[in-house]
Amino acid sequence: MSELDTLQEVAKLGKVKMTDEDRAYFKAGMKTLCGTELIFAGNVINDKDLRKQFDPEDLDFMNKELGRQAGAIWKRLLRALKKHDFAAVEEIIRGKRGGSSEEAWKPRRERGKQPTLTGQPPLGYLNSFYCPICGKHLFSCYDADIAPDRKDGFRFRVASDWHYCSKCGTMLDLAEWQQEETPAPAAVVGADEELKFDG
Numbered sequence: 404m405s406e407l408d409t410l411q412e413v414a415k416l417g418k419v420k421m422t423d424e425d426r427a428y429f430k431a432g433m434k435t436l437c438g439t440e441l442i443f444a445g446n447v448i449n450d451k452d453l454r455k456q457f458d459p460e461d462l463d464f465m466n467k468e469l470g471r472q473a474g475a476i477w478k479r480l481l482r483a484l485k486k487h488d489f490a491a492v493e494e495i496i497r498g499k500r501g502g503s504s505e506e507a508w509k510p511r512r513e514r515g516k517q518p519t520l521t522g523q524p525p526l527g528y529l530n531s532f533y534c535p536i537c538g539k540h541l542f543s544c545y546d547a548d549i550a551p552d553r554k555d556g557f558r559f560r561v562a563s564d565w566h567y568c569s570k571c572g573t574m575l576d577l578a579e580w581q582q583e584e585t586p587a588p589a590a591v592v593g594a595d596e597e598l599k600f601d602g
Contacts, residue, residue: 421461433468437498438476442571443536445469496572507566507576511535522547524554537571542580549580 421429436444447453448465457465476495483491510532519526527546534541548559560582567574 418458419456419461420458421464426461426464429465430468433472434475436472436476437494438480438496439536439571439573440498441469441472441476446536446538497574507574508535509576510541511538519545524550534568534571534573534575536573537568539568539570541568541575544580 433441433444445466448457448462448469454462480492480495483489483495511534513531513533515529515531518528522545524547526548529543529545530549531543532541533539542561544559547553548557551558559580561577561580563581565575565577565581
């Protein structure tokens with residue numbers, strides 16, 4: 404099920420009201436988030452479709468807790484920067500090594516509503532890929548650009564050294580779209596060529 408389908412299913416439920424237990428759980432959970440996770444939580448809570456399902460008072464409460472945690476993260480970040488403790492800076496932003504926040508994220512994919520029938524082969528649907536945390540547009544390509552059986556051998560690729568979102572710093576899993584690097588062939592001296600050395 405796509406993210407759009409999930410939001411549409413949630414929309415059918417009507418307004419969601421938080422209980423006191425829900426609020427306590429949410430408040431405690433906010434305190435455990437690193438910077439990257441906080442951005443993701445904020446994007447989910449304030450999604451233009453999903454936010455319609457929350458009670459206005461609950462939405463205010465959640466955004467207040469998001470702001471409180473953002474302030475706490477910013478305070479820790481400044482303290483670490485003043486000490487030049489860059490390992491702590493990375494942990495504050497991304498979370499502890501080995502945790503879920505250190506794992507690479509697959510880009511969020513959105514497909515066009517109508518296929519493009521021009522081109523040879525036909526281009527097909529436009530696929531747009533976004534950072535799953537902050538929503539920044541990463542790249543777009545047509546179905547034909549990534550078809551494995553394309554006869555001319557062309558395949559859309561992104562840079563092999565691209566691993567992070569330039570906006571929020573999230574580690575991205577782009578292996579599916581990256582060009583495999585192959586070492587350049589070594590120069591071969593022909594049998595009839597003479598090696599010359601400076602001397």
